[in-house]
Amino acid sequence: MATQNSKPFRVAIIGAGIGGLALAVSLTRFIPEGAIQVDIYEQMHEIKEIGAGIFCWPRTWGILQRLGLSEALERLLDPDRKPDTAERTLIMKVIKSDRKESVKVLDFYKNGKPSSYHRADMQKTMLDSLPSSVGIHLAHRIVSYDEHDDKVIMNFENRLRRNAIYSLQLTRLPDQVESINPVWSGSVMYRSLIDASKLREKYPNHISFEEPIQFIGVGKTIVSYPIVHGRYINFAANVTDYRRKEPV
Numbered sequence: 001m002a003t004q005n006s007k008p009f010r011v012a013i014i015g016a017g018i019g020g021l022a023l024a025v026s027l028t029r030f031i032p033e034g035a036i037q038v039d040i041y042e043q044m045h046e047i048k049e050i051g052a053g054i055f056c057w058p059r060t061w062g063i064l065q066r067l068g069l070s071e072a073l074e075r076l077l078d079p080d081r082k083p084d085t086a087e088r089t090l091i092m093k094v095i096k097s098d099r100k101e102s103v104k105v106l107d108f109y110k111n112g113k114p115s116s117y118h119r120a121d122m123q124k125t126m127l128d129s130l131p132s133s134v135g136i137h138l139a140h141r142i143v144s145y146d147e148h149d150d151k152v153i154m155n156f157e158n159r160l161r162r163n164a165i166y167s168l169q170l171t172r173l174p175d176q177v178e179s180i181n182p183v184w185s186g187s188v189m190y191r192s193l194i195d196a197s198k199l200r201e202k203y204p205n206h207i208s209f210e211e212p213i214q215f216i217g218v219g220k221t222i223v224s225y226p227i228v229h230g231r232y233i234n235f236a237a238n239v240t241d242y243r244r245k246e247p248v
Contacts, residue, residue, distance in 0.1 A: 008037040012154060014142055016042035018054070018119065021126035025067050028131055038134045041156060043141035047127065052191040053227040053234025054119050055212075058083060058112035072125045077115055078229055089113040090211060098217025105216065116212075116227045116234065118193070186244040194233040196226065208233050 011027060013020045024038050056064070056073075061083045064070050074082055091114065094105040130136075137156075145154040153169050199206060207213055212225035223236045 008035060010037045011039070013038065013040045014154075016040050016044075016047055016123075016127075016136065018122060018126070021123060021130075022067070024134055025069070025126055025129055028134060029067055033131075033133070039137060040134065041137045041140040041142065043139070045139045047123065047138070048120075052119060052193050052236065053225065053232070054117045054122055055225070056083065056115045056117060058114065061115065067129075069125055069129060072128070073115075073117065073122070076117060076121050076125075076228075083113050083115040087111070087113045092212045092214050092223075093207070094214045094216060096217065097215040097222075098220065102215075116225055118228050118232065121228070181247060184244070184246050185240070186242045186246075187238055187240040190237040190239075192235045193227075194224075194235050196231055196233050199233060 013023055020040055020042075024040055027036060027038055061070065064073060077083075088109055088111050090107055091110045092108045094108060096103040096105050127136075140156040140158060143155050143157050145152060151169055196209065200209070208224040209226060209230065212223070215222040215224075219240045221238045223234075223238075225234050226232070227234050
């Protein structure tokens, strides 16, 4: 880390998604000001309100509290949907739905009440909490990087300037983890948000308006739950074919 007479330790975060922003919030909250310089590089021209819903479990909520984000996030929730770490709560209704007549499998209860958000709301809350010292560089797409014993050089394409390449040199820390060879599981997830008012026009009593539901079948599942004060239904469909597992 930086001493009184040295430059701040520089950290480059690639991507302004939930993971990148959470890392930036953590670093700036727990490391003394002036000891570190954080810069975020995002390939998009603007940080848009895209994405589906996020289910936040009590353990995650505890982390968000430590990061100082819980107060702002609670304002996005209805009073009866605020997280509770002790209350025994219905987490998910599970229904077998790959036949003509659906069959209820179970009601899954757990101690601890989760909360749900629109990804864009979570993203904006994290952005708003960052100090002004954090640099956010839009339209910067990483195109290559070179690792050396003591440094890493990253090359970015500036998408606002044709053919402009920007290079950034950082100190390299010793490797702390072993490299892995990832394998694709054979699963594909399709995610979207459904306008609840349009769904209500056609199915006014649909069970997805009130509770988290998981519809299951052989190699296929659909999860739905309401977010943003019930204005949207988060939709996530998963299709798995284990015969298609292969190295990435």
